[in-house]
Amino acid sequence: MTRICAAILLGTMLAITASAPAFADASGIVGADEEFHDAVAGVAAVARNAALPAEQVKDAADRAFGEPNAVKIQFKAQLRGWDFVKPAPDSPLTISNALQDARARLFERGLVLSGPLDGALAAGDKLNSADRVHFAPKGMMSPYEAGVFFYKDNDPDPGRIMINPNILDMASDADKEIDAEMLKAARTTAWIAAEATLVHESAHALAKAWNQLHPTKVIDGEVFAFGLEREFLRSIDPHGEGLATLISVAQLHQKSHPSNTATLCYQLSSMLGNLWRTDGKAETIKSSIVVPAGYTENKSVL
Numbered sequence: 001m002t003r004i005c006a007a008i009l010l011g012t013m014l015a016i017t018a019s020a021p022a023f024a025d026a027s028g029i030v031g032a033d034e035e036f037h038d039a040v041a042g043v044a045a046v047a048r049n050a051a052l053p054a055e056q057v058k059d060a061a062d063r064a065f066g067e068p069n070a071v072k073i074q075f076k077a078q079l080r081g082w083d084f085v086k087p088a089p090d091s092p093l094t095i096s097n098a099l100q101d102a103r104a105r106l107f108e109r110g111l112v113l114s115g116p117l118d119g120a121l122a123a124g125d126k127l128n129s130a131d132r133v134h135f136a137p138k139g140m141m142s143p144y145e146a147g148v149f150f151y152k153d154n155d156p157d158p159g160r161i162m163i164n165p166n167i168l169d170m171a172s173d174a175d176k177e178i179d180a181e182m183l184k185a186a187r188t189t190a191w192i193a194a195e196a197t198l199v200h201e202s203a204h205a206l207a208k209a210w211n212q213l214h215p216t217k218v219i220d221g222e223v224f225a226f227g228l229e230r231e232f233l234r235s236i237d238p239h240g241e242g243l244a245t246l247i248s249v250a251q252l253h254q255k256s257h258p259s260n261t262a263t264l265c266y267q268l269s270s271m272l273g274n275l276w277r278t279d280g281k282a283e284t285i286k287s288s289i290v291v292p293a294g295y296t297e298n299k300s301v302l
């Protein structure tokens, strides 16, 4: 039997937003958490002000995301604003390029990866080498799904991954209405989202390889995958300044020059920010990310 693990793209997998603490509503601009929006805007303002000390940028980001980061990395005083988030490479967004860039972002931070995150990246590379990771054809995936992992229960088949092609659109410059800053934010968000989603789906592939992906334990499987996705986001963006900058740029552009690209960029960066700022405990990821997204124990069974 083929089974699916789907990852969220826009804060909720199904249209069951009534009780979900999603940041963005359908228009993508009014969130349920105004305090967070203000804090994010504050981070971007501080990060863009070269007269302010770098420590203040870090502190503002820590406050915005509600919790000082447990990952101790020396703060680089020369980094300001946009510099907090490495821009997307000039190359086209492909699966191979995204996997490579994910490693480059981690390498740049000089981190020793946890065994599971390292294992998930290796699992993603292995599946990709076997031509088992692709952007899905248009219309095949729900707009709410960032990625899916297909696998067969009790079968040596290692599974395959599909990523939502809407992420690809955001990385292109198809939307001529947007300016250079919005385009940069959209491309960077698209790459980071593709990379984070690849980590998530690769975590399912790793669990499958370990014989620990159980169709009746969907929530446990998602907690593991979102946990590694969060570890990836925190590792490449230790104080959240990068995501704060992306969220804020999209929010400002959406207000001044509304566009589909700004809306999607805002929703996607906010969703990643939402995961970033959980405390990483299984119970928190379950209650604040997995359950509100609509996962239930039998959801993956087709």
Ligand SMILES: [Zn+2]
Binding pocket: 005, 006, 007, 200, 204, 221, 222, 225
């Ligand atoms: Zn998943």
